[in-house]
Amino acid sequence: MPVQVPLVGEAKETLKALLPLLRRKEDRRFLQKAQEEKKKWDQEMAALADPDREPIMPQYVMSVIDRLAMDDAILTSDSGTIATWAARHFTIRGNRQFYLSGNLATMAPGLPYAIAAQLAYPGRQCIAFVGDGGFAMLMAEFHTAAWHGLPVKVIVCNNGLLGQILWEQMALGFPEVGVRYEAMDFAPWAQASGGLGIRVEKPGDVEPAIRDALAHEGPALVDVMVNPDEPPMPAKVTYEQAKGFAESFLKGTPRRVTIASTLFRDKIERLKS
C-alpha cells in the first residue's frame, strides 16, 4: 500500500487527532461483508473445538480456557501452532489481554510473560497457554513462580512435537524430519515445584482439570495430551501448499494415514458448521 499522507507521531495520540476527522460512510456494504465473513469464520472455528473428538483437539482445550477464564484474564502464549490455537479460540472480551512474541516469534516466552504479568497484576488470572516444545525450554521457571507465591496457570498442549515445523515441512513437499520428541509428563514437575499438576488424556477430563487449575490458590499446571496430527490450517490453502502436502505424502511422510484422517475430519467439521 503506497503512503498517501505521511503522519509521524506516537500512534495513540495520532489516532486521537485523526478521530474527529472521520466521517461515517453511508455505504455499509464493505463492513457488512466483512462482518458476515467473520461470523462464518467464528462458526467454523467453533465447530473445530469439538469436545468429543479423541485424541483431544488443542482447539477444544483453548475454547475451554476461553469459556472458563475471567473477563480480565491475561493470556500469554508461545510461537508455533500454539499461537494459532490461542489467536483463533481466545476471545478478547472485557479487560482481557493477550501477549506473545509478535515479531521475533521466539519459543519459550509464554511462562515468563505470565509470571511477569502476575507480578504486575496480583489479582488477575494469568494463564500461559503453551506447547510442550516451548514450555520445556524454560520450564524451571514454573518452580520460580511457585516459590515466589505467584498463582500462574499453565496449560500445556502436549503433542511431543514441534508442530509448526512439521506442517511447514509438509507444505514444502518435504517428508517430516527431526520434529518429534518422546512426549514428557509435566504434571510431576509441577507437583515437585510445589504447585498443582494434572495430567489429562481423555477429552472428558479437560474441562474439570482446567476448572480445578483456575480455582487453585497457588500455581497450577494442566498437561493435556493433544492430537499430534492436528494441522494448523491457514485460512486459505494455496495451490502450492496443497501440492507440497501431496508431494510429502507421496514421498512417505511418517504418520500420513492419521494426519490425512485428521485433515478430512477437520474439513467435514467445518462443512457441518
Add this chain to the structure above:
Amino acid sequence: MKKIASELLVERLADWGVDTVFGLPGDGINGIMEGLRRHQDRVRFFLVHHEEAAAFMASGYAKATGRLGVCLATSGPGGLHLINALYDAKLDHVPVLAITGVQATSQLGTGYQQEVHLDRVFMDLCVYNQMFLVPVSIPALVDIAVRTALARRGVSHLTFPVDMQEAPADLKPYEGGLGTARPVHPVPARQGEGRPDRARSHSRR
C-alpha cells in the same frame, strides 16, 4: 557503612519508578546485588532460574504494563543468556533496560575469566549502550538509558566493571544527573505536510 557506586544505580532506578528487577546473580555483579540488598525497600530483586527468562519477564512486564522492564545478569554467560529475549523487546518495541557486569577495568583485555564485551555483543539490539568508567557518571547515564528506552521503545544496556560497582560512591559535582522527566511523544502537526486532515476521504471502503 560506606556508600558504594552500585547504590547510585539502584537509587536512580527507584527515582524513575522502577520497583522490580528480574535477574540472577553471579560473580560479575556482586556489587550491584549488594546495592539492591541495601535498597530492597525501594527495589525488589526477582530471582529466576535462567537469565533468558529474566529478560522475557522484563519484556512481558513492559508489554503488560506499558512501563520500563528491567533485567540484570552477570558478566559473560549471564549477559549472553539475555540476548534472545532482549531481541523480543526490540522487535515488539517495548522499553527494557538490561544491566550487566563486566570484568574489572584492570583486567580488561587479558582474556580473564568471563571476559565478554557485552557492550559490543549487544550493539545490534540496543537503542542505548554504555559501559561505566567512573561512579560520578552513574546518575546521568542511567537517566539517558531510561529516557532513551522509553522514548524509542527499545532496549538500553548498561554494563558495570566489577571494580566500579564496589567503588566508593562519589558524586561531586554531578549529583543531580539529568533529571527524571519523561520523554514527550510527538503528534503530527495540524498544518503543512503530513496534516492529519489530509488523510481523510482516501478510503473507498
